[in-house]
Amino acid sequence: MSRAIPILSAACVVGIGITGWLRLAPGEATAQVPETATPPEARQPAETALHAARRHCSVEALDAVVADLVQRTRTAPQDAEAWHVLAEAHLERAQQRSHLRGIVVGEPVFTELPEAMSDDLDAGLAAAAEARRLGDDSGTIYRIEAGLMSQRITGLSTALQWNGKITEALRKAGEKAGEDPSLHTALGLRKMLAPSWFGHDPAAALEHFTFAAEAGDDERPAVFAAMATYLQHKRQQAIEWLQRAVTKNPDNKFARVVLRRLRRGEEDPFGRDVTASELAAAK
Numbered sequence: 001m002s003r004a005i006p007i008l009s010a011a012c013v014v015g016i017g018i019t020g021w022l023r024l025a026p027g028e029a030t031a032q033v034p035e036t037a038t039p040p041e042a043r044q045p046a047e048t049a050l051h052a053a054r055r056h057c058s059v060e061a062l063d064a065v066v067a068d069l070v071q072r073t074r075t076a077p078q079d080a081e082a083w084h085v086l087a088e089a090h091l092e093r094a095q096q097r098s099h100l101r102g103i104v105v106g107e108p109v110f111t112e113l114p115e116a117m118s119d120d121l122d123a124g125l126a127a128a129a130e131a132r133r134l135g136d137d138s139g140t141i142y143r144i145e146a147g148l149m150s151q152r153i154t155g156l157s158t159a160l161q162w163n164g165k166i167t168e169a170l171r172k173a174g175e176k177a178g179e180d181p182s183l184h185t186a187l188g189l190r191k192m193l194a195p196s197w198f199g200h201d202p203a204a205a206l207e208h209f210t211f212a213a214e215a216g217d218d219e220r221p222a223v224f225a226a227m228a229t230y231l232q233h234k235r236q237q238a239i240e241w242l243q244r245a246v247t248k249n250p251d252n253k254f255a256r257v258v259l260r261r262l263r264r265g266e267e268d269p270f271g272r273d274v275t276a277s278e279l280a281a282a283k
Helices: 018-024 045-054 059-075 080-096 115-133 139-150 156-176 181-193 202-215 220-231 235-248 253-264 276-281
Strands: none
Touching: 045 059, 045 080, 059 080, 080 115, 080 139, 115 139, 139 156, 139 181, 156 181, 181 202, 181 220, 202 220, 220 235, 220 253, 235 253, 253 276
16 A cells, blocks of 8 residues: 555645644654554444455455445435445545555655545545434544545645644544554554654654554555664565565555565665556566
8 A cells, every 4th residue: 555544744844834833743642552452343244345345455346335335325324334434435445546656755645636536535524524423423433534634635735724633533533442453554654654854753653553463454554564664774674564464465566566676675665656567577
């Protein structure tokens, strides 16, 4: 997965005034890394379908899930669970649209959002708001909202617009669901993607990613853990993390290609977009 959940990735900002800096500051951690993880609750059928589709790492697989959930919300508009899962489905599809893009510390995924991605973010936030209107006050709905809002960051102005809301949503998520592996992935990305003058801390990020990788069944925390170790000049550990990610989900194309780059000793293995020729070679 690439440049996903770019919370506070407007760190390319230089020379902003103290007021702007304070508005962009990530603040205190909203959830400490737990020493142990409790077993996750059983997923509902719609959640199971979404997570199975996400593992294909394709927009097309997620299209079918989104369509089914849209139909469900039309048939049962008071179904808070359906709205909740629909919000997450739009987040997953938005993130999938950047799956093959490189991860660069301090840079947003896009300087201008593609229309399809913007549409997903609008629909996802609307679905999350509807779920909350229907009584969903769970930590995961706030984490989903934080993820959707963070995808809107394309530079300084959007960072100033969204960061306070993102921080507040993550704070609520941490209070209500501090052991959510996806929350710790988001918190780790905040620490890893910030620039050096703005709290960049790959070692602290790795703690969040390690917990998320061990507590959940998502391979993406292992991908991010690989980058966090690589940034600390631990290439062999990065390779081991990527091997773990690929073993958990062979369909993660970004992980496969970056693993090949690392094994070949290529420069900037995480920062470059994946090419068609690299995809073919990594099969």
